[in-house]
Amino acid sequence: MGGRSRRSFLRLGGMVAAGLVVPGSAGPVGEGALTALFAGHFARLRRRWREVTAGTGFDPAAEPYRARLAALGARAARHRDAMAPADAWVWPDRPFPSFVSTLERLRAMARAYALPGTGLTGDPGLAAAVAAGIDHYRRRVYAADAEEVGNWWHWQIGVPKRLLDAAVLIGPHLTDAQSRALRDAVDHFVPERRLASYSGTSTGANRVDLCVVMLLCAMLRSDPRKAALAVSALSPVFPYVRDGDGFYRDGSFIQHTYVPYQGAYGASLLSGLATLFAVLRGSPWEIDDPNAQVVFDSVENAFAPVVHDGFCMDMVRGRGVARRPYGDHGRGHQIAAATLLLGESASAAERARWRAMVKGWALRDTCVPMLGTAEAVDLGFHARLSAVLADDAVPAAAEPVGHRLMAMSARAVHRRPGWCAGLSMASSRIGHYEHGNGENPRGWHTGSGMLYWWAEGHGDQYSDSFWPTVDPYRLPGTTVSTRRLADGAGEGWGDTCPPGRWVGGATDGVYATVGQHLNGLESTMEAFKSWVFLDDAVVCLGAGITSRDGVPVETIVDNRRTGAALMVEATWAHLTGHGGYVLPGGAPLRTVRERRRSEGPEPAGRDYVTLWLDHGVDPVSAGYVYLLLPGASLATTRARAADPGWAQVLANTPRLQSVHVPSLGITAVNFWDAGAAGGLSASAPCAVLVREPGDGTATVTVADPRRDLTELTVTWRRPVAEVLHGHPLVTGARTGAALTLGLGRLADREGASHTITVRLG
Template structure:
């Protein structure tokens, strides 16, 4: 609950805590300067007219902040009688002017049923001993009338409403209301198979079609952590055994998408378009919530989580972990960072695919990439309430890269980037209206398979937003030190140019980075594309290498773009004045109306110039991107990853230099690797359309190392047949080891 104050005495000798109190005091002072004067005022704050529901909610939230100052030990406003008078008058006027009886709901329901009652409740708790019984009765009664129960709410919204109900019960001294709010949490706990909530693969969905771990999932975790901490040890303690599902999400849902403390934008939905939120700030919120949740978890879980959070905080470098921290957060972070009994956990090196949410993450030492795609089950992006108005291609195969630049996406990336040139995407340069094209596409293919938790392949049949005619097959192959990106069958009936974006790097304000192409340093003219024919490799200083398999014409552009938040979000007010951000982008051009466009390139994150040049001179991979299959072979590792696009019931014969010939089934992703005397095979059926698939390996004598629950094996002297049961239709990976 945002209304938590410091919870007791504070140690002002700790700089992080004293600075947090100074920030709180400065904010209260600022807000006092905005208070409207006069006995007949029509608003509480001079800049919030109460003609929109958001202004009402913002007014309540400001009063809550001021109440935190009043209730915080060590604040210069602690117990201040003048501030108390302002607070009581403000709550009374909001009740009389807009929220109380006789006032009809207008604008956004969220402001009436969640954000305003939460802030009002918190203010009442913080000021409880200073408010009259009449004030408490009035404010609790109006909230009760506005939101009597959690019926119809799901996911994060349900947790928010349950919080309102529980705090209402506390203010009312009603055991029945507290119990009703607690019981309203139970539908949130179980894993779901449709709609909003957490899925077995770790995905969190809100609004039915948006992977939202980093926004609504964050809100849910934050709310549950607060409520479990509040109720633990009381007669209303949550004893539902299903609450363990929420504890499990720390490792299954949140940790995979936090890198060096940043909550990845691929899971933040329309939140990426808010100037006052970022990967960093949302990461901090999740980290604080995990530390709070640890108080309600098992000792083993708590110890593991504290170590994980400590590692994230220690590695975060874009800004101080205490930036804009509340007193409560500053204390929590300071305590874990200075607790010698708490270890520090490094980032995992792991590859994971989340088929429900059409997301994937590939973590390697020093870098990480996250992939966002779309299908008939998951929308390209979300734009509502005037937010994320140009997020059209966020689910069109955008590949996020995480490395030592911790501010890559948090430094006004979404306010300034060319929305038609997101890294990893293939886009037709047709102008789209703001907020258009958000519904789900009709393609069923989006997903792939993972081997040993270290290698993976993901493919997508791209039907882009906006109703354009462009189509493409795209795939990404995640290897030890590289990502191989393949595209084929790129077509469009429009004369508009189609581009595949290798990179669009935020160099920040007036930044620079040396671009080297085929050993030649390229001097780029700001704002004017440079065309390099026959390029075989490129390198961006401090970022890594790009190898164009077979060569290609490469386009490079250095440009300054205005970071104007109002262009991407008309809902969240108060954005700073636009300032420039410099971007360096690389792309290949498929021309207008392509019929069989294709591309094959390799990302080498963190590689230096020499490594990139050597890689291009003697590529350790062989890649094939045709109309019916995408295949990557690493001969030296006896490794193959393949995505086969042929229709169900057919197969593709695949011959390699390092593995047996195989017949791979259509509509499947497959990885095969020989390791000594073992042959490891991983299979997934991304379209979720088939009950079983069969792989034939034209080499006999193989048998399973141990029986497999979903893979049956039959063998002869010349071949081995693997039949995979995919009747669950969940697109998960099935891995078997043959000996």
């Protein structure tokens, strides 16, 4: 194009509407002239779309591609032969509106036309059948004058994406009149003004999907103005946010205002952006927003922390946990696929790290092998993953070790060699749970301190029909009123936030003290819950457990989907093949072994072992202490129970909760109010974690979980010689017989942790 810059092309994209003149032309540029000017670029976009979304990078004559492509061709032929368009259907067994299955059949036929080796590659009869099916569906269901009934998503994202995808894949076989009519229908349901405001249902993953629809529409009609709009409308997605939907600096990703969602909407957003980066690269509309690096950073900052051995933790999957068994593995594989695809647009260093990370995930996911998933759903992903697995120069990255606290989404992930834990809480900004569209109506207590954990070999613990069969009042780690709740209790779409603001904690990246001021869902129950995450244990504390519901309140020590043997003694319990539990105070542990069955069209039965503490009816300031030992042997559990000084509980009250672990040099305090414990004092509510590694230094980590402190004073009554590494928020430090730290502006730090390193006196 004569050396014109990409930005020049973007400016040209808006000239039709503005009636402007292209330099060197005789007058205003009309639609036909502008279409011709960009014809080559759109031809490349359509080719790239086919390569990226339908699949490329493999030999169609080699297995497993040959068999998969042949099967796709056979399926497309059956669909073609069974078509019988009538007023109420395209296929008689798929009556309208058939928002998904009819369109998936048309798209499968279009892919059989576009991909090599299907036996129908380039078959004009097949393409004509796809075009006829698209136009028939457009006339009967998706007409420009149709009324949008039901879920808006089908009309604005689901249906147009599938129709336009199929239309772009068959290219000129959709007549000019048919493509114009389809464009007009999409314009009716997704007008360009839909992208004018970044609000409502046009945020986060939804905004990316709407931009994909706009770009597909641009490709259908070679419309540079729509292409420019599709790209420019992505800009609000990229920057970090401080509230509402989007990426947060601490790795949180929120959708629907109140729901941590890396494992559904976030995965869709990552997939959509990876596709757009790949398709648009080298075109006049290549994405070069300076904030787009946030998306690349999110792979390791937002997504990797919630993927364990190839599956995505349920605590960031919203209402989607209730959909189907092993959905956590499916979402983890989707994140892996998007990561490899996005890597093609990333820096060499990012690409190398991501390939190693995905290789590790794929090798460790033995419950649902990732390569098998790729072969079944995405041949392009299969080709990329196969190349990574076969490349000896790519190491398989191990699971990282450390703690990630995502305070803005009330989530925490703790990883140690051989085990991993995830914590799901609710706060004044994060809902107890999400239900909607009839999904997840009994997820009430997932935000009441649910503690997920996986030791080696437990990759399917919450995957294999856990959600339809588990007792929803006894989710592991939670403290709940047993008051019966209606299905779908509370507002829909995650708007179930309790009033508690002290939710979060302090972490030095290795260990953590995390807390939740818990208010029960549709309940008078209140509790103060803390977790101290260590090398081989989680110390769990509860205090101030109070309720007036007229029913018992319980803390669920665990609820494992297993039939394993359970041994219980006065101060400990051990579940064979899983781990141990220590109750330092000898609180009476109640247990039950049961087989639970799900309801619905696909009933399932699963065995459970449940351990819980009964706080009685309407408790007043009840409490608990127990240690969770993931993966521990029977001997290790017994030994830990015989050593009551290993973890010393210094305080367990509604004012503060504190634990000291001498062997690790750790003192952890969650200050629910100003107070003192374990040689530490604070002038206001906060979380403090002190660690003495034994080399003459110590770290003091401080956080403001409530996000409201303008100033804070923390004193550690321990001789300190000097501050080695301070922090910009430290307004003053006094050393000597004790360390006194003054900190300011914590309210602006979104609950983040701040670590100061000192040399001991």
